[in-house]
Amino acid sequence: MMTFDHSAVTESVREYAGVRTRELSTAGVGPTVVLLHGYCDSADTWRGVLSRLAAAGQRAVAADLPGFGLADPRQPGPLNPQFDTFADALVAEHGPVVLVGNSLGATTALRAAARDRQGRAVALLTLDEPVLARHWLARLSRRRDYARLFDIAGALPVPDRVVHWCVRRGVSTLVYAPGRAADPDFVATALRSIPNMSAAAARARDAVRYARENPFTHGTLTVSCPTLVVHGAKDRIIPVTASRSLHALLPGSELLVLPKAGHCPQLDDPDTVTRLLLDLIARSGDHRERTG
Numbered sequence: 001m002m003t004f005d006h007s008a009v010t011e012s013v014r015e016y017a018g019v020r021t022r023e024l025s026t027a028g029v030g031p032t033v034v035l036l037h038g039y040c041d042s043a044d045t046w047r048g049v050l051s052r053l054a055a056a057g058q059r060a061v062a063a064d065l066p067g068f069g070l071a072d073p074r075q076p077g078p079l080n081p082q083f084d085t086f087a088d089a090l091v092a093e094h095g096p097v098v099l100v101g102n103s104l105g106a107t108t109a110l111r112a113a114a115r116d117r118q119g120r121a122v123a124l125l126t127l128d129e130p131v132l133a134r135h136w137l138a139r140l141s142r143r144r145d146y147a148r149l150f151d152i153a154g155a156l157p158v159p160d161r162v163v164h165w166c167v168r169r170g171v172s173t174l175v176y177a178p179g180r181a182a183d184p185d186f187v188a189t190a191l192r193s194i195p196n197m198s199a200a201a202a203r204a205r206d207a208v209r210y211a212r213e214n215p216f217t218h219g220t221l222t223v224s225c226p227t228l229v230v231h232g233a234k235d236r237i238i239p240v241t242a243s244r245s246l247h248a249l250l251p252g253s254e255l256l257v258l259p260k261a262g263h264c265p266q267l268d269d270p271d272t273v274t275r276l277l278l279d280l281i282a283r284s285g286d287h288r289e290r291t292g
Helices: 043-055 080-094 104-115 136-141 147-155 160-175 184-193 197-213 240-249 270-291
Strands: 010-016 019-026 029-036 058-063 097-102 121-127 227-232 254-258
Touching: 010 080, 019 043, 029 043, 029 080, 029 104, 029 270, 043 058, 043 184, 043 270, 058 080, 080 097, 080 104, 097 104, 097 270, 104 121, 121 270, 136 197, 147 197, 160 184, 160 197, 227 240, 227 270, 240 254
Parallel strands: 029 058, 029 097, 097 121, 121 227, 227 254
Antiparallel strands: 010 019, 019 058
């Protein structure tokens, strides 16, 4: 079994588009792999992939998105523009880049690649992208904002230990594939994100806000770089049909369903995700040579 030097992943404080954040990075060569995490998550979700990229000598960065992890809080107003501006600053700083995202991060990476007009995004990999999902949870979340309901829920005197139990249960049940043991370090980051009932209600409120900003469509997208759409077959949050729809929307893209992965394939199977990513990087180089 290969071992990976996790100390090869460097942690630092950076600022992008006026947002102070924590960044995890690896030194190396090639285009910078920019890893964007999902909702209520942090850059820590990419530690397994980062350590493997470091072993392969591949340059990469993963930053806490605005309002998550150790990043500055988000500003009032729509969420999409804040994530978009942050992603654009990452691309401008580190380009050329390979954009990689999971869940909300996949949507953010996709939008950044579609906005790129300077050829800085040389490849795109999405993991369990959520916007095109049309299952009952997606429909329910877009029906209304539920703000009053979340206000009431956040004020309930629910003991923190009960919230912590629910977070642990949610991580093991919803984030990982069935049968996969949750990494205690990753669970700790989830507890940091949702320490009490007020935080849980605030996270739920913003999740609904985000869903309502993205009503079952990406509009007309044009992504010119090589694109791989990946989805975990065991995802219990977003159905595989969402990524199938995204693949159909992006001519020339490839679709791969990982049979044993859940909502966060980078946690369930970092080896496979890293292998797919390195292969995509190699093919993006061939693509640039042919079109350059």
